[in-house]
Amino acid sequence: MKSAITRVGLAGVAMVSAGALLAGCAGGPTEEPADGTATIQVAIDAGLEPEARANFDARVAAFEDANPDITVEAQEYTWTAPTFTTDLAGGTLPDVFTIPFTDGRGLIANGQLADISELVAELPYADQFNPNVAQAGQAEDGAQWAIPIAAYGQGLHYNRTLFEAAGLDPDSPPTTWDEIRDAAKQISNATGEAGYATMTSGNTGGWILTTLVNAFGGRTESGDATAPTLDSDPAVAEVLEYLHALRWEDESMGANFLYDWGTINQDFASGRIGMYVSGGGNYGNLVTQNALNPDDYGLTVLPLQGADPGLLGGGTLAAVSPKASEVEQAAAVKWIDFYYLAKLTDETAVVETAELAASLDQPVGAPELPIFDQAQFEQYQSWIAPFVNVPVDQMAPYTDAIFDQPLIAEPRVATQDVYALLDTVVQAVLTDRNADIQKLLTDAQAQAEALYTKAG
Amino acid sequence: MTQISPTTAAPQSAEMIETLEYAVDPLRRRRGLRGWLRGDGPHMLVFLIPLLFSFILFSWRPIVDAAIMAFQRTNLIDPAEWVGLDNFVTVLQDPLLGTAVVNTLWFAVLALLMGYPIPLVVAVLMSEVRRWRGVFSALAYLPVVVPPVVAALLWKFFYDASSSGVFNTIIGAVGIPPQPWLQDQATAMPSIVLFATWSAAGGTIIIYLAALVGVAPELYDAAEVDGAGVWRKVWHVTVPQLRGVLLVMFILQIIGTAQVFLEPFLLTGGGPANSTMTILMLIYKYAFQNSLGGDYGAATALSIMLAIVLAIFSAIYFRLTKGWSSS
Numbered sequence: 179m180k181s182a183i184t185r186v187g188l189a190g191v192a193m194v195s196a197g198a199l200l201a202g203c204a205g206g207p208t209e210e211p212a213d214g215t216a217t218i219q220v221a222i223d224a225g226l227e228p229e230a231r232a233n234f235d236a237r238v239a240a241f242e243d244a245n246p247d248i249t250v251e252a253q254e255y256t257w258t259a260p261t262f263t264t265d266l267a268g269g270t271l272p273d274v275f276t277i278p279f280t281d282g283r284g285l286i287a288n289g290q291l292a293d294i295s296e297l298v299a300e301l302p303y304a305d306q307f308n309p310n311v312a313q314a315g316q317a318e319d320g321a322q323w324a325i326p327i328a329a330y331g332q333g334l335h336y337n338r339t340l341f342e343a344a345g346l347d348p349d350s351p352p353t354t355w356d357e358i359r360d361a362a363k364q365i366s367n368a369t370g371e372a373g374y375a376t377m378t379s380g381n382t383g384g385w386i387l388t389t390l391v392n393a394f395g396g397r398t399e400s401g402d403a404t405a406p407t408l409d410s411d412p413a414v415a416e417v418l419e420y421l422h423a424l425r426w427e428d429e430s431m432g433a434n435f436l437y438d439w440g441t442i443n444q445d446f447a448s449g450r451i452g453m454y455v456s457g458g459g460n461y462g463n464l465v466t467q468n469a470l471n472p473d474d475y476g477l478t479v480l481p482l483q484g485a486d487p488g489l490l491g492g493g494t495l496a497a498v499s500p501k502a503s504e505v506e507q508a509a510a511v512k513w514i515d516f517y518y519l520a521k522l523t524d525e526t527a528v529v530e531t532a533e534l535a536a537s538l539d540q541p542v543g544a545p546e547l548p549i550f551d552q553a554q555f556e557q558y559q560s561w562i563a564p565f566v567n568v569p570v571d572q573m574a575p576y577t578d579a580i581f582d583q584p585l586i587a588e589p590r591v592a593t594q595d596v597y598a599l600l601d602t603v604v605q606a607v608l609t610d611r612n613a614d615i616q617k618l619l620t621d622a623q624a625q626a627e628a629l630y631t632k633a634g
Numbered sequence: 635m636t637q638i639s640p641t642t643a644a645p646q647s648a649e650m651i652e653t654l655e656y657a658v659d660p661l662r663r664r665r666g667l668r669g670w671l672r673g674d675g676p677h678m679l680v681f682l683i684p685l686l687f688s689f690i691l692f693s694w695r696p697i698v699d700a701a702i703m704a705f706q707r708t709n710l711i712d713p714a715e716w717v718g719l720d721n722f723v724t725v726l727q728d729p730l731l732g733t734a735v736v737n738t739l740w741f742a743v744l745a746l747l748m749g750y751p752i753p754l755v756v757a758v759l760m761s762e763v764r765r766w767r768g769v770f771s772a773l774a775y776l777p778v779v780v781p782p783v784v785a786a787l788l789w790k791f792f793y794d795a796s797s798s799g800v801f802n803t804i805i806g807a808v809g810i811p812p813q814p815w816l817q818d819q820a821t822a823m824p825s826i827v828l829f830a831t832w833s834a835a836g837g838t839i840i841i842y843l844a845a846l847v848g849v850a851p852e853l854y855d856a857a858e859v860d861g862a863g864v865w866r867k868v869w870h871v872t873v874p875q876l877r878g879v880l881l882v883m884f885i886l887q888i889i890g891t892a893q894v895f896l897e898p899f900l901l902t903g904g905g906p907a908n909s910t911m912t913i914l915m916l917i918y919k920y921a922f923q924n925s926l927g928g929d930y931g932a933a934t935a936l937s938i939m940l941a942i943v944l945a946i947f948s949a950i951y952f953r954l955t956k957g958w959s960s961s
Contacts, residue, residue, distance in 0.1 A: 434796075
């Protein structure tokens with residue numbers, strides 16, 4: 179009898195397990211609650227310092243107070259090409275996430291973003307976006323599926339402490355590429371750290387190479403975006419020769435040639451890199467994610483040379499998951515408006531946000547480019563002026579000159595794939611003294627042409 | 635010479651297996667459906683269903699899905715489009731495929747040179763130790779307990795190519811100049827293999843140690859009477875007795891090295907300049923490099939090709955070595 183009871187009990191456990199398994203496997207679209215409430219997952223930078231996280235949580239609380247029907251759950255998210263693809267394919271993106279300008283149109287064309295254009299059109303500033311910025315998040319018909327929230331121009335970040343240790347004046351950063359080379363050599367010789375470092379992995383090698391090619395007066399794509407110009411534009415080879423000289427003749431690039439965006443930020447913040455090129459608004463990430471000592475920090479514009487040089491620009495779009503229900507999409511746009519845009523457009527929100535961030539020792543006033551018109555940008559700057567706590571004087575070489583530099587958009591076709599091809603080229607130049615630059619570029623050109631053909 | 639085979643070492647095994655088969659196979663009882671229903675049949679079915687369901691859902695269905703996807707073009711959102719053998723053609727025409735195959739073979743050769751004999755030697759030495767064997771076993775197995783990602787990040791730190799890096803400081807103490815480790819096309823792969831050997835050797839050592847326990851002590855006594863030294867005993871007694879285990883470990887290692895991914899992914903990302911781009915890294919690259927949606931068809935096509943090659947290799951290997959383990 180006991181045996182029978184045990185068997186029945188065990189069978190029950192097995193059935194419950196099977197039921198749980200089935201329930202666990204049951205997926206599907208989010209059901210909308212009948213009472214109109216919504217819970218949305220929103221992106222938050224991964225690995226924030228405690229103060230930055232407290233700042234975020236305070237803003238969530240303020241949003242939920244203003245919108246009692248919406249519950250916000252934070253999900254750590256940092257855009258990188260491989261992790262984004264994985265999240266996209268696996269359906270694990272938060273409801274609100276950010277993407278670079280380069281991906282906006284492609285994702286919209288693939289139907290991989292929610293169409294929130296009608297909700298965006300209702301925002302009071304919907305028609306005030308800088309058209310050059312807004313187009314990165316527009317569909318073919320001009321509908322705004324993704325919202326620009328930040329724009330940047332590349333800059334040269336440098337470590338003032340290492341500059342001083344090498345006998346360089348941190349208030350007079352290099353203004354030509356030859357001066358950058360000399361400074362790198364001087365820093366490397368004096369401190370043993372990398373005078374100049376560059377990203378090479380996770381598609382960032384191609385991104386920074388393209389930045390330098392533009393600064394040297396060249397392009398990696400034809401004007402009509404129908405073909406790559408890797409082996410035909412002399413500036414591409416010129417930049418690679420320049421990097422080769424820093425690496426092998428001067429030995430001023432340190433010992434790490436596999437940096438990506440995260441690891442180069444880490445090493446720069448920890449004082450192991452004299453100079454590197456990245457987005458001009460990177461100061462916030464360096465402080466909130468890498469505990470940068472503000473006293474170490476310096477920022478200047480990239481030197482421009484050659485016949486038609488320019489500054490590679492880019493930016494960030496906020497987008498909504500296509501899996502979000504209509505109620506969630508509406509809540510998501512409210513969050514984007516509150517968290518990303520009201521702090522730029524609404525004086526009360528701007529002041530509150532800046533005051534809160536400053537009270538938590540979070541950076542206020544890091545350099546950025548306007549996503550609306552110049553007048554709105556200047557008004558915003560005046561609103562936050564009392565709370566600015568970033569070392570603005572140390573960024574003056576950048577902020578004084580950035581608006582005079584002609585901006586160039588990133589290549590339009592197969593951007594990330596071509597960047598990945600160029601990762602290999604840059605790595606080869608930095609890890610092989612005898613690298614045949616012309617052959618590397620010929621091979622990369624052939625592969626890039628195949629990508630352009632495939633992209634149609 | 636008397637051979638200790640599994641059947642002679644454990645004569646009760648065959649009976650036990652027969653008993654177990656009888657116990658789990660209701661047909662053997664030659665009962666009808668009614669008998670099966672009255673007996674343990676329904677309970678067995680109830681217990682079997684969750685396992686069978688999860689096995690089908692999480693093991694077989696992905697394999698079947700992957701096999702189908704190899705003939706499709708899909709971004710996992712829009713409806714998939716049948717493209718015949720296009721994905722296979724794309725993969726075979728990719729210049730990176732040759733690089734990945736060569737790199738994977740290079741990894742396999744280095745892993746065999748480093749990772750195959752070292753655990754055997756360590757296991758033999760440890761089996762000779764009378765005291766503290768448990769401590770040595772635990773120490774040998776410790777790297778396996780460390781989570782692989784943690785271990786890889788730790789080794790990445792050790793491999794810092796500057797003169798202040800951990801390994802470079804150590805070798806600097808004996809006058810060796812700083813090495814580039816992961817930062818050079820020539821040294822990146824051996825550095826990865828060194829890490830892989832360190833992280834996996836513990837498990838292999840434990841398997842060899844367990845097998846060594848089964849070697850009859852009389853064989854060593856006889857060898858000693860014949861005047862054999864330590865190495866002759868190892869060569870003429872230990873290695874032949876472990877032949878079966880050695881052969882299985884060999885094929886497992888080959889299959890494992892052909893699927894190497896974690897180490898190059900975490901330590902080098904396939905670089906510098908594709909020098910550690912393995913076949914699985916290439917599959918990953920196809921699927922996840924492009925943030926607008928990967929080429930999942932090409933990724934699954936290469937996965938299917940790799941699986942077929944490994945299956946053929948395994949079949950040939952077992953066919954060729956069929957007699958070796960028992961002769």
